[in-house]
Amino acid sequence: MRLSIRSCIPVTLLVALALVCPAAFSWSNHSFVAYRAFEKMPEVTNAPPVSAESLEAFLKAEEKAIQALLISQEVWAQNNLEKYPSRPAALAFQVDPDRSDEARRLAFLMALRVAPTSKFALYIQPDPQQTQPSGNSGNSGNALTHSAVNTLPQDANSTYRYQTLRPGEMVSALAVLASASDEPDYGLDINLWDDSPSEWGKRYGFGALPFGNPSLPYATQAPFHMGFYHESRVLYLAAPFIKRTFPLLRINQFSTLSALAFRTGHTYWGWRFAGLALHYLQDLTQPYHASLAPGHSTTGLLWVNLLAMAGASGKKNDTVVLLSNRHLALEKYQIELLQRAARNKQDTSLEAALRNMGKDGSYPAWSDRYVRDVVAAQAAAYGSQVVSTLESSMPAAFISDPSFDFGVKESEIDLTSELAKRDPEDRNRLEAMIAELLGNFGAHSRTAVRGILKESHGTTP
Numbered sequence: 001m002r003l004s005i006r007s008c009i010p011v012t013l014l015v016a017l018a019l020v021c022p023a024a025f026s027w028s029n030h031s032f033v034a035y036r037a038f039e040k041m042p043e044v045t046n047a048p049p050v051s052a053e054s055l056e057a058f059l060k061a062e063e064k065a066i067q068a069l070l071i072s073q074e075v076w077a078q079n080n081l082e083k084y085p086s087r088p089a090a091l092a093f094q095v096d097p098d099r100s101d102e103a104r105r106l107a108f109l110m111a112l113r114v115a116p117t118s119k120f121a122l123y124i125q126p127d128p129q130q131t132q133p134s135g136n137s138g139n140s141g142n143a144l145t146h147s148a149v150n151t152l153p154q155d156a157n158s159t160y161r162y163q164t165l166r167p168g169e170m171v172s173a174l175a176v177l178a179s180a181s182d183e184p185d186y187g188l189d190i191n192l193w194d195d196s197p198s199e200w201g202k203r204y205g206f207g208a209l210p211f212g213n214p215s216l217p218y219a220t221q222a223p224f225h226m227g228f229y230h231e232s233r234v235l236y237l238a239a240p241f242i243k244r245t246f247p248l249l250r251i252n253q254f255s256t257l258s259a260l261a262f263r264t265g266h267t268y269w270g271w272r273f274a275g276l277a278l279h280y281l282q283d284l285t286q287p288y289h290a291s292l293a294p295g296h297s298t299t300g301l302l303w304v305n306l307l308a309m310a311g312a313s314g315k316k317n318d319t320v321v322l323l324s325n326r327h328l329a330l331e332k333y334q335i336e337l338l339q340r341a342a343r344n345k346q347d348t349s350l351e352a353a354l355r356n357m358g359k360d361g362s363y364p365a366w367s368d369r370y371v372r373d374v375v376a377a378q379a380a381a382y383g384s385q386v387v388s389t390l391e392s393s394m395p396a397a398f399i400s401d402p403s404f405d406f407g408v409k410e411s412e413i414d415l416t417s418e419l420a421k422r423d424p425e426d427r428n429r430l431e432a433m434i435a436e437l438l439g440n441f442g443a444h445s446r447t448a449v450r451g452i453l454k455e456s457h458g459t460t461p
């Protein structure tokens with residue numbers, strides 16, 4: 001369900017308003033995109049099938065190593081993340097072989113400071129281009145209910161399809177990796193703040209939600225799925241809270257857990273944690289997740305904000321609505337294209353761009369700085385190009401009319417039909433830009449997996 005962007009504008013600074021009703025899902029259904037990004041990568045496709053293992057079993061077997069890793073993660077975060085709120089000492093994960101599986105799992109999730117209600121079910125999302133289940137036993141065709149996997153309400157137009165895995169069932173590395181890359185959108189990062197309506201938020205020490213409305217669940221996940229690392233100094237001075245975003249924390253947590261799992265022979269969790277880490281990197285390839293207001297200059301934003309402070313808030317509200325509409329329209333058209341291609345078993349420029357490894361070598365190797373300095377910097381630099389392409393390619397009603405709320409109308413909109421009515425040149429221009437962004441998504445995702453595999457002793461599991 002989408003909320004009206006106007007129903008959630010209680011904050012005074014314009015820069016905050018851009019995020020008040022964030023479409024926190026970025027690239028819709030990451031698994032669709034990730035299947036294509038990895039389907040030709042030898043490290044993934046040549047990896048032997050893995051045996052599904054419950055989270056409880058992994059935690060019990062590697063409790064000591066996990067305790068040590070989580071201590072080093074905390075040290076890393078304190079030394080490397082700006083505005084990082086230290087983890088309260090009481091949440092540290094400590095070895096206790098006598099506790100129940102349930103108590104150990106709860107301690108682990110709270111030490112990571114993710115929602116302790118998270119399911120971490122054994123599941124896959126099947127490849128939309130495959131009709132066969134991805135498990136080997138023939139049992140993985142069993143559908144799993146939405147609520148068994150995802151703690152958020154099911155959207156009316158949901159593309160999610162979950163298939164259950166039994167412990168010990170063999171499954172391809174690709175299916176585990178691609179499925180997990182969508183998982184952080186299933187409620188892991190909901191209500192983690194002091195002012196969140198949750199019991200755990202008050203214990204996590206993240207402080208108050210930096211921007212947005214704390215009573216809207218989706219808004220509370222945004223600071224973990226967006227990162228504004230490349231704004232102007234003036235904007236940081238005007239709105240210092242925009243530095244309080246934490247996707248880099250999640251990437252470090254899950255990528256190092258992945259390396260630990262590979263190292264200790266838990267290859268299922270190696271791929272699964274790698275997929276979880278990828279999600280946050282992939283979100284930051286979306287220009288609207290890596291930049292506060294794509295296509296807007298700092299001066300323009302501050303001027304609009306000044307007008308609002310003087311009582312003329314019309315322009316400010318218009319800016320917020322247009323940012324939201326463009327963000328949503330870009331993502332909606334992308335998922336429509338991928339879904340249509342999957343349905344028709346077509347291979348379009350988008351799928352080709354996703355799997356194209358031609359540019360992988362042009363980027364630096366994986367490092368702690370990669371997501372910030374390469375991925376987010378590149379996405380943030382797309383701002384003006386994305387806006388001008390959207391403006392020249394999509395119907396003005398969706399892109400340039402502040403009286404139209406795309407979020408509210410989204411389920412009634414079929415962008416493929418709308419675009420079909422326009423000059424094919426418009427469509428081609430827009431699809432070329434989306435293909436370019438997805439090419440970046442694919443290349444950076446593969447860089448991360450290469451880096452994680454190297455960290456787990458350079459071996460392909």
Ligand SMILES: [Zn+2]
Pocket residue numbers: 024025026184185225279283
């Ligand atoms: Zn996300």
